[in-house]
Structures are given as structure tokens and as C-alpha cells.
Amino acid sequence: MADGGQVKNIEHDAEREARRRTALAQIRQYPDPVLRMRAREVEVFDEALARQAARMIALMNDASGVGLAANQVGSLLRMFTIELGEDEPAQAIVNPRITPLSEELESDEEGCLSLPGVLVPVERPISVRLEGQGVDGRELALELDGLSARAVQHEVDHLDGVLTFDRTTPEARREALATLRPRVVIAGSR
Numbered sequence: 001m002a003d004g005g006q007v008k009n010i011e012h013d014a015e016r017e018a019r020r021r022t023a024l025a026q027i028r029q030y031p032d033p034v035l036r037m038r039a040r041e042v043e044v045f046d047e048a049l050a051r052q053a054a055r056m057i058a059l060m061n062d063a064s065g066v067g068l069a070a071n072q073v074g075s076l077l078r079m080f081t082i083e084l085g086e087d088e089p090a091q092a093i094v095n096p097r098i099t100p101l102s103e104e105l106e107s108d109e110e111g112c113l114s115l116p117g118v119l120v121p122v123e124r125p126i127s128v129r130l131e132g133q134g135v136d137g138r139e140l141a142l143e144l145d146g147l148s149a150r151a152v153q154h155e156v157d158h159l160d161g162v163l164t165f166d167r168t169t170p171e172a173r174r175e176a177l178a179t180l181r182p183r184v185v186i187a188g189s190r
Helices: 002-025 047-062 146-159 170-180
Strands: 067-069 079-082 091-100 105-110 120-125 127-133 139-145
Touching: 002 047, 047 067, 047 079, 047 091, 067 146, 079 146, 091 146, 105 146, 120 146, 120 170, 127 146, 139 146
Parallel strands: none
Antiparallel strands: 067 079, 079 091, 091 127, 105 120, 127 139
16 A cells, blocks of 8 residues: 555656646746836726736746746736745735845845746845735735745845846856756757
């Protein structure tokens, strides 16, 4: 029976990877121009906004991400989804504003669902105050530090058309762009 459990895990892992690939195929990839556009403020809080937020949370989860900005799915609304902790459900933040809570900065590697294969060091404030609204229009304010603070700053950057390699060292930027550069594949002759 132990073999049956291993096979089930393998099947589960294969299913999970298939869901991840399907989700990533729906997320805009660099150099898609929408990733460089500034998103506009949300003014209408309706069922369509709530549906978009739910779709983004599902995509984020299936892609194994911790955050996803609306422009990553082709929408220029100032909204992102985020998972702020393993014990908290993912949520959508609309019209976010960030204020650093300290001058202390920390550099850490960041990846991005829209920049496959790229990890670059990015220096960011270690704690921030996030203000915004929920999909129902209610105001919210959170004080965050660590990975949560880094993740919301990353997502707000997306909403402003800023990518991680815009905030890294010149050397890391060159390496990231080289990783993302399309390569010509020449088919071998038989």
C-alpha cells in the first residue's frame, strides 16, 4: 500500500504542476507592454471587480505566487491580490498606498511570475503601512514587515509599471535581461 501512496503523490505533483503551467500561461510575461503601464484608480466597486479579484486569487494560488497585480492579467486597475501569511486567506487590495515605517532597508532576492527564471536582489524598506480598500470599497490599513512588506511593495511597483530589474544593480539587471532575451533556435538537420 505504500507504493499506492507514492503514486498518488506523484500524480498530485503532476496535477499541481499542470495547474501551475496553465496559470502561468494566463499571466502576462515580459516584454508584454501592459507590464510597463501605470494602472488607474478603481472608482466602481461592483460584482465585476469582485469576480476579477477572485479570478486573480485563483491564478495566484495555482501559479504558486504570493502576489499578483491586475496588470499581470492584462487589466489596468489599481488592484493586486496577496497572501499575507499561511494562516490568512489571500485577499485583494484596491487603490493601494504604501508608506515606509522606518528608514531601515534590506536587500533580498525577488522573483516574479511575469519574469520567469529571474531572481534579482532588490533593496526595500523592511516595514511599511499599507492603506487601500477591499473589493467592497471598505477602507483598510495594515502595518507589515518582512516578506509581507516586500510583497506588497513588489505588487505596487507592478501597478506603477516598475519591474524588479528596474530596482536592482546594473549587473543583476544585465543578467536578468539576458535570461529574458528570446533565443533563436536552429533545428538540427538529419
